[in-house]
Amino acid sequence: MEINDLTAAESRVWRAFHKGEPVAFGEGEAENPATGSDWGPERTVRASVLRALLLSTPQVDGEIPRLRLSGARVTGQLNLMYAVVDHPLHLRYCHFEESPDFYGSRLRQLNLRSSVLPSVSLASTRIDGPLRMTDCRVRGPVKLAGSQIAGALFMDGADITTSDPSVPVIQLHQSVLSDGFAAPGLRVRGEIRLDGATVGGSVNLEGAELSNPGGNALRAQSLEVRADIRARRLRAEGGVDLRGARIAGRLDLMRSRLSNPGGMALRASSCVIGELWLFRSEPLEGTLHLRRSRIDVLSFEPEVAPGEVLFNNLTYTALTPHEPADRRLPLLERDGDGYVPYAYEQLAAAYRHVGDEGAARRVQLAKQRRHRATLPWLGRVWGHLQDTTVGYGFRPLRAAVWLLSLLAAGSIVYALHHPRPLKAAEAPEFNPVFYTLDLLLPVISFGQEGAFAPTGGYQFLSYALILTGWILATTVIAGVSRSVTRQ
Template sequence: MEITGDEIRRRMIDHESLDPGGLRLVGATITGQLDLSDVVAKRPLVLRDCTAEQPVVLDRAQFTVLDLSGLVAPSLRARGLAVDHHLRLSGARLSADESVDALHMRIGGSVYLDEGFHASGSVTLSGSQIAAVLMCAGARFEAGLFLVDLRVGDGIFLSQGCEVSGGGRHASVRLRGTRVDGQLVLRGGRFSSPGVALDMRHVRVGKELFMPFGSVEGKAQLEGLTYEGLPRDATVDEWLAFLPTRTLRYSAAPWAQLAAAHQAAGHERDVRRIRVAQQRDLRRRGRLSRWGRAWHLVRGVTVGHGYRPGLALVWLAGVLVVSVTVVLSSGAVRCSVVEQVGYALNVATPLVKVDAARCTVDGASLTGQAVLASTWLLQLLAWAFATLFVAGFTGLVRRNA
């Protein structure tokens, strides 16, 4: 069956003469251009498994239901399209460089780009509002999927065989600024790019995030990404490996969100691991001065940036052992062995003093002078480690990290 694009337009303009079921065509070939720009038709339009010779244009059109499942066409342009219920493009095949240009749509139900949907060019739904679901399971996007500033009610499903590649100078999947009140599901998808595969900056997910990192083949941008509960499909260890190596640059926000999620779940041990890993990433990729980087390293080694204050006690114990070793091996301290140990602890321990009054140091010899100099240095180090322990234990180091 053949039908002209002008005939379809004429029928939809005269929609009141149509059956309440609207216009329904299956397997038709549409000759000429199907241009339904600015058509307001309070009837369904169903063009299933139809073939269009030229791009389909739906700018600012209004329908109750729009079903273009199985459509074969160069492209679809639908800027400002309004549909009361569902927009279906399941199994559609679009071949132009800009396959779908659908900015600022208003969809009262769901959008289906699934069941074998294939776009050779870019697909853009940016700025649109979808009341229910954006379903892309089993779809293939060869030149990027752009969902910037999208508003979705129930969920976005880039899952179950959804493949997105390309994207040019942008990420393959560009979700920047999108808000979804329900779930964001990337489980079973594949997102690849030699550069950035996922741009999820400032995305707000009202419920769970399902994001297995095995699906991401490229870098990711996660600054400002927020979600409820614990992220699914990736373990804490996988997050700790992904954030410092697979994100484009250092940002505190993804680390803070991950730590907050585990804090809310009561996983204190994981929170400490996340915070320590964040500080390592900051030292490696953050914008620190040379001295700032050195001090950051000292904090990390001594107290784990305030999250492992017990490390400072280990270092303090090491200082005491060195002090005792120096005194016992020098031969320059004159008193019994027990008193020599007490003397070593006296000179190196900031807070605890042991009676070793009978010990004297041969200050005239080079060895004695070396003992005096080393004990002064060890006492300084002991005070430093004791202070770092107190600062780490009270959270002062964390507040200044």
Template sequence: MRVPEDLNPSERRLWTAFTEGGQLDLAEGRDARTDVRRATEWGPERRIRAAALTALLHGVREASGGTTALHLNGARITGALGLRHLRAECSLLLENCYFDEPVDMAHAEVLSLSFRGSRIPGVDAYGVIARGDLMLSHVTADRIELFGARVEGRLWLVGARLTCADGYALDAPDMVVSGGLYCGGGFTAHGGVNLYGASVGAGFELDGARLVNSRGFALRAPNLVVASDLTCRNAVFAGGVNVFGAEIGGQFWLNATRLTNTDGWALNAPNAKVGGGLYSRGGMVAEGGVNLYGATIGAGVELEGGKLVNRRGAALRAPHMTVAGDLTCGDGFSAVGGVELSGCRVAGRLSFRGADLGGGEPMVLTCTNAEVREFFLDRLRSAPGVVSLAGATVETIHDDAGFRPESLDLDRARYVVLAPYRPARDRIAWIRHGRTCYQPWCYEQLAAYYRRIGHDEDARTVLLAKQRHRRDTLRLPAKLWGRLQDATVGYGYRPLRALGWLGSGIAATAVFFALHPPKRATGEGTPHFSAVAYAADVFLPVLDLGQQRAFVPQGAGQWVAWAAVLAGWVLATTVIAGITRNLART
């Protein structure tokens, strides 16, 4: 490869180092990160013209000795480095360098590419292909364009500081990285990161990162594919995160992460698929709420200690989400705006133990048509509000005496166990709390639960409460008839009341006729008068002791006798109605 004649001394040293397979270090032992900040003070001995680099790279095929890397450290690159459509069978390593102008590498192809520790006005690497790693760690740049890039190794952005006033600081839609994508260690992107449709063949790390975007999502990554974990521990996303339809093969970590979005969801992940779990151990702050509509989680969801706020709707919105493990939102979890889990399917536990589902405001919890194995609603710190389990299917519901929402909807809800056991009077108040409309299903389910555990008396108490609630919905005549049935036999669920009424009626009638005996009827063979037998004969319509035919009451006794006959028929009718109701249920 012919050496150009117009090279300065530093460029000749670089040319020699390149052809011999070595490195040119113009920093000469200085602290590279501190040194590059003072690049404007460097002398001419550290300057390399971009044109010289371009000539060197375009002539690489002529190099002898199998040169594989152009490695330059601590140089100031003057002029515009234009490497568009470059095809170089070598690695390009320009580290801890200062670039006067942006770098154009659109559609270039190299073995590996590194700008580690450099300061660059911007990098246009649209469609670039790196056969190895692409290293941008600790880079300071205005904008990095990686639209459609192909990185067959790993992409490093650890500690990088990117700033863009009119677009994404890192713009990499449809990028494919065969290895991992590493953006931790203080990575900052003022202008946000765009990874729409990108694919990462290993893990994606954003631990400790800070992404800021005032015009949209701080991390825009719909349809992102990550083969392993997506980790965002201790990260800040001012503008929120959008991973709509993303596929994450491993875990999704949000420990101590802060997400804020004043115009939309703080975490927007509808239809996302996570092969492992979604975890925010140590608490997560999401100002703008979390949207997991239709998401599929292959393990558990842990949101303990999370602080979710949404003034426009539900703080946690996850209708039709599927969770293969537990969904736990307890131990300090707070949701200002409530929780929406309609149609959600949780194979394990759904726990709000110790949670505040209103953040100081009335709680809102909607689990309509949800399917859950165990549901924990005990030790809630919420102000009374609205809870809906309408149509839900739950094996076990755990609550405590403190669970008293303003409105509890259990219509069409199915459950097997209520824990702990509480007597029927407490549970009746539980299902009636804040509900004025008559929902027979709620009573039937509660009665069935008591029968399953062998508490038949509790079951009858529930069914009696059901009839009383139904009576409140009827018109006056039916309501009066219902009150009569309730008073006499408790709608058939208190049959011993009939004996009390029967005994009292016969005794009162007997006392009256003992004091005012009826007149003996004419004819022979009439029995001797017995006040008790006469009262029983009059009071019981199905009993014939011969007393009523043999004796005729006089004066007021006629009215007493007719009243006793009427009372007897009423009592008999209510008893028959109660028996019929019980037989029909059986």
């Protein structure tokens, strides 16, 4: 392309390119690219001119060429498929009439800050520096699947939507970001897909607004983040699916609102996460799914998950903030898998980790009561008996109260009505207290029970004391055995 074929605006861009000088049409940062379709020829540049400039213009000795264009209306399609562009591209505050295509290209750097685009294809692109889409407005999908970005991806303040809800609006699956993904204040209507992506730094979605009702607002299966996901004040209408993700730092969802009624509000199953922060967030509208995940620190108040939860095989070391067991236990009763013994054991272990043995015992007792409901009627009867007498061994003082009460009752009765001796000449002196102890304690013998034989109703009382003693001894031994096993 010859310079004689160019318009005045295009000639200006052509001349500035070789020296890397900026060309700014309009009012720069005060410009509104949304009105770019009304811009006249004085600020219109053909996409074919930019392509020729980037791919075929010889370099001037001693100069470093760079395209630095802002406030232009770009007509036609900027097609750089499979191109190798050695010059940084700055196309800021521009209005693109057609979707640029960078598929499979290799770029030094790309800056589309505050531009308006129908859509953009950057799939399988390799960028040696950062990709900036800060404050962009895109009315179609942003295709970045399989891309490799040596720097960070910036989408802070961007507004991206699509008319086809079946197509992910931001496609970052299988992409590699050597640095981070910075998108605070991002507004998206449609699905963000990050399946299989690798982020070398942090993901920042603080204050972002994601909307895809009935589907996934954010789908990031098998995502690997080597630092944090910072998503405070996130507003997500639709599911957040992080199954299989690996997050080295924290997943911070403080003060967020996750809404997906009838579906999964947050699915972080089979994940490995350093810390999950959900406290001070609004109650989830939908299910909290954390099955098979390993989390070092799990932080949320019980009110955050008012509906169904899925905690089977969830492992965590610490649970914050510290709450009484009675506040945490209703969560386990709402588990969609029904009675999950492991969930109770994990909660009890978390209380022991901070030295709250009382809360741990309360959880263990709740586990036994929940298990009792799954047993046949005979097992339920036996369970109720253990619960009433000694609290399944987790309330040993109750056994002492029962023993003392029965000892007092038996001693009074037999003091008033001495049983007859079996062999009067050989029988020891009758002692109602030790006689009752002989009946109650199945192992210890004071020589009273075998020497005296009550009759009538007093004989049935002795049978009742013997049976009660065996029940108390069995349940206490069972409780002690569980305590020893846990230790």
